[in-house]
Amino acid sequence: MQANDIVLEIPYGTRDFLPHEAAEKRQLETTLADLFASWGYDEIVTPTIEYLDTLTMGNGHVLEPHMFKFFDKNNRTLALRHEMTTPIARVAASRLKDETLPLKLSYISSVYRYEQTQTGRQCEFYQAGVEFMGSGTAAADAEVIALAAEGLRRTGLQNFQICLGQVDFINGIMQQFQLDDAMQTKIKAAMEQRNLVGLEALLEQTTLAKSARELLRRLPLLHGGEAVLAQAYDIAVTEQSRRALDNLAAIYHLLEEYGVAGQVQFDLGVIRDFNYYTGMVFEVYTPGLGFPLCGGGRYDHMLSDFGSACPATGFALGIERIMLSLERQGLRMPQIRKDIYLAYAPGKLAAALHKAQEYRQQGQVVELAPAAQSEREAADYQTGKAYQKLVYIS
């Protein structure tokens, strides 16, 4: 391979956004940033690199093998942020500790995970999201879900489904059967992966009664509309499980008020793979994309890991996945505006640039010719660059 070929390559898991892609991305991000701001969420920017110890706080160690790591001059291990919730929790528990609660923060950032690239996700990918800290209510959970749905709608996506679950429902059920921790972890992992075959094999190893095994086997299949909640109440014996269902019912009724309940389905199996969720969890799906567009939930312990206990809830939307879904569903965003190509005859540069300024102040997109051109050259250029209109100063 020639030296030049290597220079022109980009590292695994990265991508360039060419102008039309970058324009779409910018527009999408602007739409979301405006929306988050209008709901009272303030934008926050944190460093791309953090200490590994910070990022692996709480349950971050699960993703530790997938982090990009390196050393600073003092040989402390640094890592590229793998998500935004942990860095924001760090800020909330330190520099924003004395702010009036609740804290409502939003971000649009790149995050990094060293893993096999997937549809709409490279190792470097972009997320837009919010964190609502300092409230443990169903109202806070409903607000973030409604905001995620509104965000997707604003980008133009109509056809999506929100799957809503509750971590404590499963935890309560586990308690009811008094399974030991190791078995609980294995069962939850099988449920999360929807490995129903593995789940059945695990249940065979327990001393549970046949009815209990059957109940656990069917848990990952508790999926559907409001009727599923009623079914779940029949199963839930412990206080913990029933409270989880009450919480879901309360969130659902608020989502009815927000007008998004029609897109909500309950999924009472284990939905999200992060261990740090403590209450409501949700994911959003759209047809034609085999991966979730958005994920979120309540994580009440994360801030206490940083020494400042505080309940919190939030979500992250995958920017590239939204772009890909829009494209696949034929909902491309408007192209970059190209209004006027402004060319000039020799000696007319001054007049041309004044004219260009005038048009720009009127809000037109104007490209000024790089040098004096003949009218014919200018016309070719206008067509080649797809400008609506040619203005020629002679």
Next chain:
Amino acid sequence: MVITTMDYLTIALPKGKLFSLSADLFAKIGYTAEGLSEKSRKLVISNEEKKIKFIITKTADVPTYVEYGAADIGVIGKDVLMESGQDVYELLDLGFGRCHLMMAVPRQQKRADLASYAHTRVATKFPHIAERFFNSKGMQMEYIKLNGSIELGPIVGLSESIVDIVETGATLRENNLEEIVPIMDATARLIANRVSFRLKFDRIHQMVEDLRYILESEVKK
């Protein structure tokens, strides 16, 4: 670009020994399509009335089609599924296509115990499963990925051992190989894409229940 639509349920079936077994099983619950055959030149076979599409792919590709959502549902051996490491939902053990993954060595060169094979060469079509297995025993091995005729490895001095699938054990015997440790048993599984599982839950759930009913009644017979 062709993507799975909400109206259709797309099922990926693997070529080879699992094909007819899977197609027969699906037919029993009414999932079939005219001209569904392994030898079909058409790669996508639809049943417009029942809104089903079958796609016929190379075995090792089934989990990929399903993970990316190009197929909603697939049938695949647990061995291939584990080797692929793809993130799909595993809904049902179909019971057929049973096979056994094990480690074998030339009979004359058998060593005292498994640990004494550490740092030797192992030829296999399943390097990921093999590596996971040996890692769990605290052993490091040199993995040589082959795509077929794995038994040849030790015979021509390419490797000290093999990790491979056996059905009857006849090939092992003919090549003077002997199983020294079992690794896993595998059967065919029904797998689903994680998004399709949600968006087409009712259809998929009904299908799983119907298949389960058929499988259980066959066991009883």
